[in-house]
Amino acid sequence: MAGDAPPGVTFLGVRHHSPACARLVAATVAALRPAYVLVEGPADLNGRLDELLLDHELPVAVFTAYRDAGRRHASWSPFCGYSPEWVALTAGRAVGAQLRFIDLPAWHPAFAHRANRYADADQRYAEAVDRLCATLAVDNVDALWDHLFEIGPDDGLAERLAAYFDLLRGESAAGEDDTAREAYMARWVRAARDRAGGRPVLVVTGGFHRPALIRLVADGPAEQDWPQVPAPDPDAVAGSYLVPYSFKRLDAFDGYQSGMPSPGYYQRVWEDGPQRAAEALTEAVAARLRARRQPVSTADLIAARTMAGGLARLRGHAHPARVDVLDGLVSALVGDALDQPLPWASRGRLAAGTHPAVVEMVAALSGDRVGRLHPDTPLPPLVHDVDAELDRHRIGPGDAPELDLTVPADLARSRLLHRLRLLDVPGHRCDSGPRVGTHAVLTERWSPTPAPDRLARVIEAGGYGPTVLDAVTALVAERVVLLGGDVDGLATLLFDTALAGLPEHSAHTLAAIARATGTVTDLTALGRALAVALGLWRHDRLLGSAGTAPLGALITAAVDRALWLVEGVRAATAPADRGRLAALVAVRDALRYAGPALGLDPAATLAVAGRVAADQAAPPDLRGAALGLRWSLGAPADAAGAVRAVAAPSTLGDWLSGLFALAREEVVAGEAALLGVLDRLLAGMDAHDFLVALPALRQAFGWFPPREREAVARHVLSLRGGEGDVGARDLLRLDVDPVLVAAARALEARVDEVLAREGLREGGPA
Incomplete structure (x- = not known):
């Protein structure tokens, strides 16, 4: 005591x-x-x-x-x-x-x-x-x-x-x-x-x-x-x-560590007392639900208030407490079974699957009040520097800049906007521009994104430094340390530093990726790092890193490590994994676009691909990708013969995902034997097998963009005696989900079986 x-x-x-x-x-x-x-x-x-x-x-x-x-x-x-x-x-x-x-x-x-x-x-x-x-x-x-x-x-x-x-x-x-x-x-x-x-x-x-x-x-x-x-x-x-x-940031339901949730409700308790706060809460919930076109009648409100008052008396409260009001509202307004416990019965963020009406109740309690500083409040230097830099580059709060990155003034504006993005300062969002794994893109489009908490976030970013350049430099340096050996995160940061025009920190990030490459075990993460490094090595004229030795050394090390990891993957029935397939795409592109300049060994790559393609213990998607890698690099590849060996409905689509990811251009270029064999395999499946194979097949053909998908459709039509672009396009215009169509066909087949067994098919006994 x-x-x-x-x-x-x-x-x-x-x-x-x-x-x-x-x-x-x-x-x-x-x-x-x-x-x-x-x-x-x-x-x-x-x-x-x-x-x-x-x-x-x-x-x-x-x-x-x-x-x-x-x-x-x-x-x-x-x-x-x-x-x-x-x-x-x-x-x-x-x-x-x-x-x-x-x-x-x-x-x-x-x-x-x-x-x-x-x-x-x-x-x-x-x-x-x-x-x-x-x-x-x-x-x-x-x-x-x-x-x-x-x-x-x-x-x-x-x-x-x-x-x-x-x-x-x-x-x-x-x-x-x-x-x-x-x-x-x-x-x-x-x-x-x-x-x-x-x-x-x-x-x-x-x-x-x-x-x-x-x-x-x-x-x-x-x-x-x-x-x-x-x-x-x-x-x-x-x-x-x-x-x-803001009240949202104060709310325990939004993750705040405070002792009191629902700040909007307790503000009313402070101003008007618990009785009026309870009445106002009921009114606020009804208004929010009605604004979202949810029916809330006067009778519902009377029932909610009656229930809240009864619960308060039962629980010994002089006035309805927060949970009394909420429990009364749920009783009156929610008739469905709840997938999640009521959030006020525990603490912390709302769980996924919380009933929409309950979400609105919590939001009504939280309130939407946002604070405002007095105009005489001292602000950190970064606030003034952000405003000055935006003015200097003629970027207003409502502007939607379209930038040509080959024009020095536009390049400078782009770098400023990317630096603010890295500092999490709201104001503009990049809608299009350079992306990892794509060919060189030299234009950007930004759109305005007003945010009520912008000043708070600029002030908080000021903890990194007094100017935009100082702050973003400190943030990147910190992030390199925090990411440690996370090559995926480091690769994203490397690309961001290039966009933000930070060559010194691009070099630090590149060095961190190079250190981590020799020990990384995540093929997906390594593939992303390789894709970023290759893109910068090929296209980065803006920072001057195109063709540089450090990037070349990283590409060489990443290719070697990726091939070593691929041979170690064992899961004969695993579904297709787009991340590891993208890693092999990055390996292929490295051999294609940087192989001669960096002295990459295509023979070693083809040898690894051949072993993986024939390894029945490897996942189907990697076996298909390995075959596609050989094919895309010009080596002989009997794709038509290989597809017959993986004709099982449970593995066919995954194998094709790997093949199409690495060699879709070769497929579209006219490998008639492969598409013919595939067409016969699919035509020979019964309804059950086709339904099993269909989801993975859809994923596999998702690697083709619309124009190439149309080329495949034309080839399928030619196999069936049809021709013409119109017919091919018609094949691509299915208004109903193909999985639903296949399921309906399977159901019809089962109905036919039952009717035949009971002698009720057309022409049978009455």
Whole structure:
């Protein structure tokens, strides 16, 4: 237990983002009129409290970014109108109290594993909470909190909160990080007590910390000076800025670590009380459902309110609580079976498959409020640099640039837009342009994408650096380290650095891919890296990396590694895998377009392909691809004979997927024997076998673009005695899913069998 608070100091333990706790804080400040109001928050912001308390439209947050040679950290300290910490600051200022944040800075190692300062400590005392939930027959800590504090009277609230947090803290131990924070906060409390001259001191912190702070302040020595605020290492980059926040980002159903979900609902509780909040919630859900053309009648609303009121009385609530209203709405509005548990019965993000009406209920509780900073709020340099760079390159918020990358001015605009894309700054989306694995594309088309949280995201990106170039450079350097040996991620980053015009970091990324190539075991990832490297080696005139030795060395190593991995794949019945087929396509293209220049050995490649094509333990798609690789590189390949060996319905389509992926041009060029054999195989299948083979066959023919598919159709028509482009195009215009057609034919065949067995076919006995 916490013991008695030291004379002159009042400790309020709160749950972050709780209207009940915010009301208690306001009432306590008004009653005490303290000399000091001390709040759990970053002490390095004490010199900027005037900035924090400007007339912002809440919610807002303090965003902190930190970066040194070994660590990158970002965190948020959010405030909304009913945050007890915010009320402590505003109410304290109103009565003339001196205000202080008393916690360690957000960049401090004590917060290294926390993205949110005000994430409640529920997991630390989960066992005690679970016992309380079981005793009081509630689902989780949110329903427990409403039951005990949020819906009940304010009389005796401070005592009930103290007893609750003393009980929970008494059954759990703080970790090393919390111990360091509490020791630091206690020093601030003792210093304020010794300076208050007998006037009251009010301390507002998370309830988890209250018992420890009472003990540390009572047992600790006097403090002659305010504690020193820790400073980051000289080689580190750290900074904090205010950012607009939103109810969506505050909501636990969207993944936020706060103690309270449904911020829109609790805002109404704060402003109007629980009874009106319950009525407003029902109205909001009905409005959202009606806006989506879902029928909600007046009778439905009456039933929902009646059910919510009955549940509240049954559960001992003076007013309907959040879960009472939600359970009443589900009872009245959802008649279907639910595939997922109701989300308010647990915590965390909404599960896939949640009923649409339930999704709308959660959205109505969340609210759509977005904060706005006061115009006098200082902003990080990156915000101004982004605006200046966009102005300099004549890109407005509503523009849809169409860029010719051979024109220097357009190339510079493209690089700026790609740098902003890498920094996750909204504003424009690239709809078309250079892509991995395609031939050289020298034009781009962008479209505007307005976003209400754009300013917040630019401020957050400012944690990487003061200018666009500095920030994107730091981001890429960090990402290279974080990706480690992930060659797929590194390949994507390599292509992005080329588009963004960052040659130095393209070289660093290329070196990281080269280091990882010798140990990678993921053929799909390696294939993507090879495709990126080959594309840059062939086409990158913009960065000047076309034909360079480092890219050539990577291509050579990647081809060797890919061929080694292909021979090790064993799964005789595995379905076709587009990723590994794309890897072999990259190997083929490397031999075609870079082989002579880089000294790649076609004989070694053909030998590997021959072994894989004949290996019955290899997956069908790889066997087909290996044959296609030999064929596409000019080696003899009896595709017509090989297809007869894999004529089983369960493997034919997968084998063809591999063949078509590597040699579709050769198929279209007139391999009449292959298409003829294939046509006879398919014609000879009964309905059941064809239905088994059809899904994989569709995937296989999906490798052909429309023009080549039409060429195949013309050849099939010629085999059947038909001719003409019109007839071939008609074969491609099937309005019904072929799988459905095949299933219908199979069903008809089974019906015919039953009719024949029972003597009911046409012409049979009446």
